[in-house]
Amino acid sequence: MSNTIWVLVELENGQPARSSLEVLGKAAQLGRAEAIVLGSNATEVASTLGEFGASKVYAHNDAVYDTYLTLPAVDTISELLIQHQPTILMLATTYDLRDIAARLNARHKMGLITDATDLSFEGDALQVTVPWGGETVVTATFPKQRTGIVLTRPKAFALERFEGKTAEVETLNISLNADSQKMKILERVVVQSEGPALEDANVVVGGGRGLGKAENFRMVEDLATALDGAAGATRAIVDAGWLPYSYQIGQTGKTVKPTLYIAVGISGAIQHISGMKGSKYIVAINKDENAPIFSIADFGVVGDALSILPQLTEEVKKRKAQ
Amino acid sequence: MKMYVCIKQIPDPNTVVSKLDPNTKRLVRSGVSLVLDPGDESTISAAIKIRDTIGNSEVTVVSMGPASAQEAMRRALAMGADRAILVTDPALGGSDALSTARVLASVLKKEEVDLVFCSTESTDGYTGMVPGGIAEFLSLPQLTFAREVTIDGQKAVIKRVTATGYQTVESPLPAVVTIASGSFEAIYPTMKGIMGAKKKPFTQLSLADLGIDASEVGEAGAREQVMTIGTAEARAAGQVITDEGNSAQAIADFLQRYQLL
Numbered sequence: 001m002s003n004t005i006w007v008l009v010e011l012e013n014g015q016p017a018r019s020s021l022e023v024l025g026k027a028a029q030l031g032r033a034e035a036i037v038l039g040s041n042a043t044e045v046a047s048t049l050g051e052f053g054a055s056k057v058y059a060h061n062d063a064v065y066d067t068y069l070t071l072p073a074v075d076t077i078s079e080l081l082i083q084h085q086p087t088i089l090m091l092a093t094t095y096d097l098r099d100i101a102a103r104l105n106a107r108h109k110m111g112l113i114t115d116a117t118d119l120s121f122e123g124d125a126l127q128v129t130v131p132w133g134g135e136t137v138v139t140a141t142f143p144k145q146r147t148g149i150v151l152t153r154p155k156a157f158a159l160e161r162f163e164g165k166t167a168e169v170e171t172l173n174i175s176l177n178a179d180s181q182k183m184k185i186l187e188r189v190v191v192q193s194e195g196p197a198l199e200d201a202n203v204v205v206g207g208g209r210g211l212g213k214a215e216n217f218r219m220v221e222d223l224a225t226a227l228d229g230a231a232g233a234t235r236a237i238v239d240a241g242w243l244p245y246s247y248q249i250g251q252t253g254k255t256v257k258p259t260l261y262i263a264v265g266i267s268g269a270i271q272h273i274s275g276m277k278g279s280k281y282i283v284a285i286n287k288d289e290n291a292p293i294f295s296i297a298d299f300g301v302v303g304d305a306l307s308i309l310p311q312l313t314e315e316v317k318k319r320k321a322q
Numbered sequence: 323m324k325m326y327v328c329i330k331q332i333p334d335p336n337t338v339v340s341k342l343d344p345n346t347k348r349l350v351r352s353g354v355s356l357v358l359d360p361g362d363e364s365t366i367s368a369a370i371k372i373r374d375t376i377g378n379s380e381v382t383v384v385s386m387g388p389a390s391a392q393e394a395m396r397r398a399l400a401m402g403a404d405r406a407i408l409v410t411d412p413a414l415g416g417s418d419a420l421s422t423a424r425v426l427a428s429v430l431k432k433e434e435v436d437l438v439f440c441s442t443e444s445t446d447g448y449t450g451m452v453p454g455g456i457a458e459f460l461s462l463p464q465l466t467f468a469r470e471v472t473i474d475g476q477k478a479v480i481k482r483v484t485a486t487g488y489q490t491v492e493s494p495l496p497a498v499v500t501i502a503s504g505s506f507e508a509i510y511p512t513m514k515g516i517m518g519a520k521k522k523p524f525t526q527l528s529l530a531d532l533g534i535d536a537s538e539v540g541e542a543g544a545r546e547q548v549m550t551i552g553t554a555e556a557r558a559a560g561q562v563i564t565d566e567g568n569s570a571q572a573i574a575d576f577l578q579r580y581q582l583l
Contacts (some may be wrong), residue, residue, distance in 0.1 A: 069491060071463065095484060099466050102454020105420055111545035112419065114449045127457055127549065132342060137554040143547040182463035183493045186479075191487035199485075203582070209336070227583075235445070236336065238504035239360050245469060245483055245502045251448045252503065260582045268341050271445060282560075283573060294562050299576045303565025311570035319574055319583050 003031035003087040003121050008077065009049065009094060011039040011066075018159065019092035021052045023152055025160030027090050028053025030119060030318075034086065035167070038065040038073050050167035053160060061173040064181060070099045071180035078107060079174055081147060088126065088142075089149045090119070101149050111148035113140050114273065115251070117156045121253055131277070132270065135295060154255040155278065191246070196230050198249065203229025204258045206249055206276065207237065210265020210286055210305055214242035219309040220264055226316045232256065234272045250275035265305045268293030285309070323436040323473070327403065328426050328456065329362040331387050331394035332446040336360075336366045340446060345552040347548040348416055348541075349446060351388070359393035361441035363508040364403070365501040368471065370402045370509060371441045376473055380404045382433070386414060386425045392524075399519035400511035406522065411529040416541030419447070423455025425539060428532040430460060437478070438498040442467055457498040464498040465491055469505040 005027035010017040015038070027033035031270040035054040037046050039062070046059035058080060060280045064072050077089075077100070089104070091097040093115070105112040120127035128150055142148035198204060205227065207220035217233070224231040232254070249256055250272040261279035266272060268284075268291055276282075277296060284297035285305045294300040301308065333340060334355040341350045366383065373379040382405040383398040385391050388496070395406040409425055430438060438460075443450035457464040465471075468480035469488065479492045483502045511519075529536055537543060563572060577583045 076365045095467055095482075098450050099454055099464065102419075102423075102451040103458045103464075105451060106423055106455040106458035109420065109545065112449070112451055113546050114451065131554060132551075134341075135554055137552050137553075138342065139549045139550055140546055142545060144545055145471055146545075148545070159352050183465060183491055186492055187492040188484070189487045213484060223562060224409050235503055236360070239364060239508075241504060241507050243504070248503065252443055252450065260577070267336075271335065271448065280583060283576065285569075285573075289562070291562075293468050294560075296560075297562070298560040299573065301565055301569040301573065302560035302562060308565060308569050308573075312573055315574040316577070316583060317577065 003034050003124070005031050006086040006089045007033060007035050008073070008089070008091055008097060008100065009037045009045070010092070010094060011037065011042070011045060014017045014041050014045070016045055016049065016052070017092070017094070019094060019154060022157045022159050023090050023092045024053045026048065026119070026152070026157040028160065028162060030121060031087065034058065036077060036080065038062070038076060040066050043169065044165070046169045050165040051162055053162050053165070054167040056168045056170065058170050058172055060174060062176060064176050067185055069096065069180040069183040070103060071182060073100050073174050074103045074107065075177055076172065076174055077104060086147055089147060089152050091149065093151045093154055098151065099265065101151055102137060105149055110146060111142040112145065112151070113148065114149050116152045119150060126154045131274065153274070155257050177287065192249040196254055198230045198232050198247070198254045201230035201256070202258050203227040203260045204232050204249070204256050204276070204279070205229060205262045205264065206234065206266055207264050208234040208266030208272070209236045209240070210267070211237070216306060217242055219306070219313070222314045223262065223309055223316070226313045226320070227260070229258070229260070234266055234269070236269070239277050263293050263297070264309060266293055267291045268296065323373070323374055324434050325369050325373055325379060325381045325437045325439065326430060326435060327362070327366050327381060327383045327398070327549040328452070329366065329383050329385050329394060330359045330444050331356050332359045332444060333511055335445045342551050344551050347551060354540045356390055356393070358397045359441065360508070361443070361445050361503050362508045364503065365439050365441045366398050366401055366403060367509045368501050368506040371506065372471060372473060378505050380381055382407060382544065384429050385409070386417070386422055395524065396519050399472055399510060399522045399524070400515040401509045402515060404522060406524045407527065407571065408525070409527045409532065411536075413529055413536035413540045416544060417539050418544040418546055419449045419451035420455055420545060421539040421543050423452045424459060425532065425534065426452070427456045427459035428534060429527065430456065435460070436496050437473070440498065440500050442500045442502055453500045460498070462496055462498050463493040464500070465493050466500040467502045468499055469502045471499060531547070
């Protein structure tokens, strides 16, 4: 009997989130993929998920899931877990799914592997691949034979289409517990920023502590603008208060996969590397020749970012004008 | 209000390149410089700021770690926390996020909790699964990825970070709140704070004090297992030059060669 993989599909403005669909496609390659969709138009979305790999979809239409965070979804998935025993629950790494995973794990003592970039089964034995820093890769498994949870790294899997595949939809008949309606969303605010969004930018210039002080980050932004790209930051300088969290690239921050990533004054801590290692070309500028970033850079310069950056921006503008 | 902050001592992320021991398959924590997790410095500062706004309140820092974690606890007290509780026990080595959450929740269960603050994740392990685990074990609501926190009577309201901006979310108290990195400026301990820290209450607990069996935590209790540690496919060796005043041109040449300009 093949392995059953459950995927919780998030809804964004009533549509299935791309990150969830990518995970669903991978699940369909691993075994029998079954999706769970919870929200005010869940059944409508459920009928479209066959083409993304689902053999079956559990759907529950209720606006409670859209208004109250985490706990209603944890309750519903818990009831499903009691009735069925999937091999694993696979979730994309997003804010909401991380919260759900943490509570499910504690409620059912499941086993939880985070930041996975690949999974495979040898019969029943699961092997999960988790990169560690720039140079190490770890494989892990759940030794205690029960449904485990795997959170997968953003952009680890491509979107797959399964032409003509249809999913069996089961609408759930579950009454939602009022006690779980605790964390209420009062409003959702979209903040527009100038230039391409970090996650979509073709060119990203990242700045780190080597810049010295907050005022110097402007040089990173100038270079990003000259290259029609986006500026990002390491956790270290976000923690130091130089920039808001929305600039953070790394494990909790954003994952970027641009064609070009220029790392300026960034040492290359695991936290950060995990968010940009997938870049096609990496250029690094750092004063310290032993900085780990150089081990993953295609072109590295040991030198003072503060003097090189403005010159580079001028050089870029000059050559682009030619 | 009684406020708690769960904190962790970790290898210094600014000076230590994190390594996995191929024999124990665990993060190397000995022989390296250990510090209070920089993310936790921000979270402790958030709690202290909120304590001082509400008034008549107390901040207790709680941690699970080896005895060396005392230093991190003292730094938290020097920053302005009022009490410290450290759970330390040799059987805890190799604990996964679930066991960590369970141990910390056991400490909190013995207290009267109004608010529990955590960083969204630790800087070394970065699973981000401990705060939600604590909230589940305590049957408390959780407000996560908070970049702003307001306590309003028996309610907490946060601005929660999202991929496209933020949500305003409210929850009744008591609750667990996780703080998004960079949201609160870290308090720098003064000499007065450092001297005062020595007089503040510091409790050390073992697993026996919490009534937890060693077989349920640590490596024995972990529900995940590392099978292999290997070398990642290295990116083809890149070129590294030392700046002699012409590196801007050299970088621009590289960009042009690969049609990146």
